Amino acid sequence: xxxxxxxxxxxxxxxxxxxxGVRGMPDVAVPAGYLVRGYRKGDGVTLAETLxxxxxxxxxxxxxxxxxxxxxRRAGSALVEYRGAIVAVTFASRTSATETNPVTGRPGxxxxxxxxxxxxxxPDHQGRGLGRATCxxxxxxxxxxxxxxxxxxxxxxxxxxxxxxxxxxxEPVMGRxxxxxxxxxxxxxxxxxxxxxx
Numbered sequence: 001x002x003x004x005x006x007x008x009x010x011x012x013x014x015x016x017x018x019x020x021g022v023r024g025m026p027d028v029a030v031p032a033g034y035l036v037r038g039y040r041k042g043d044g045v046t047l048a049e050t051l052x053x054x055x056x057x058x059x060x061x062x063x064x065x066x067x068x069x070x071x072x073r074r075a076g077s078a079l080v081e082y083r084g085a086i087v088a089v090t091f092a093s094r095t096s097a098t099e100t101n102p103v104t105g106r107p108g109x110x111x112x113x114x115x116x117x118x119x120x121x122x123p124d125h126q127g128r129g130l131g132r133a134t135c136x137x138x139x140x141x142x143x144x145x146x147x148x149x150x151x152x153x154x155x156x157x158x159x160x161x162x163x164x165x166x167x168x169x170x171e172p173v174m175g176r177x178x179x180x181x182x183x184x185x186x187x188x189x190x191x192x193x194x195x196x197x198x
Contacts (some may be wrong), residue, residue, distance in 0.1 A: 012153040013162075013182065015170040016113075022143045022150060025168060028133040034125075035081045036133050039074050046085040050122040059118070067091065067118075076145070078137035080121075080130045088130035090138045091117040094147060114142025116152040119161065131164055139168075156182055163195045 030036055039047075044061040051059035059067075068074045068091075076092025093115040116138055121131045139150045152170065154161055172183045 011176065012155055013179070013186075014151055014153055014173040014175060015162075015165050016149050016151040016173055017139065017168070017170045019143045019148050019150075021169040022139045025136050025139060028129055028136050030080065030130060030133050031128050033082060034087075034128070034130065036078055036137060037081060039068055039077050039079055043079060043086050046087075047079065047089060050086055050089060051118060051120050053122050054120040056118060056120065072145075076138060076141040078134040078141075080125075080134060082125065087125040088121040088134050090119045090131070090134035092138045092141055093117045094142065094145070112147045114139070114145070114147035114150040116150060119152065126160075131161070132168065135164070135168060156186060159186070159190060159193065159195075162186060163190055166190075 044064045048059055048061045048064050051064070068077065072094065073092055078090050078092075079086050080088035095113050095115060116135060119131060119135060121128075121134075142150050150170075151173070152165065154165070172179065174180055174183070
C-alpha cells in the first residue's frame with residue numbers, strides 16, 4: 001500500500017462544502033479603505049500583478065482577460081480594491097458531473113458544483129480577512145446560481161489558505177489512497193502552528 005501511494009503522481013488537494021454550509025457562512029467585513037466588488041474593465045493590470053505576487057506566474061493581463069471572458073465567471077468573481085489597485089481575488093467557475101454526488105453519496109446522481117479558482121491576496125495585504133471575504137462572496141454567488149456544492153483545489157504547503165478553508169466549513173475530499181496520510185500531516189502541522197481544527 002505504501003508503495004502504491006508513492007507511485008501515485010502528485011495531485012492537488014480537493015476540499016468541498018455543501019450549499020447549506022455556504023448559507024451558514026457569516027458576513028465578512030473588510031477594513032476601512034478596502035472594497036469588495038466584481039470585475040471591471042481595466043482591472044487586468046493590477047489583478048495580474050496580485051496573481052503573480054502569490055505564485056501564479058503565468059497569469060499576465062492577457063490570461064486574466066481570457067479567464068474572465070466567460071460572462072458567468074466575470075459576474076461571480078470577487079475582487080478587493082484598495083487605492084485603485086486589485087489586491088485580492090477569487091474567481092468563480094462551475095462544473096457539472098454525473099459521478100457520485102459528494103453531498104448525498106449517491107452514485108450517478110447529477111449535481112452542479114461551483115469551483116473557487118485562483119484564490120489570491122497580495123502579500124502586502126494578507127492577514128486582513130480579504131481572502132475570507134472573496135471566498136465567501138464567490139461561494140454564495142455559486143450557491144445562488146443553483147450549485148449544490150462548492151469545491152476548490154489547493155496544495156499541501158499552502159497551510160494558511162487551508163486553515164482559512166477549514167474555518168469556513170470546507171472539508172477535505174479523500175479521493176485517493178494517499179489523501180488520508182497527506183491530510184493527517186497537514187492537520188498535525190496546523191496544530192503545531194496553533195491552528196487546531198475541530
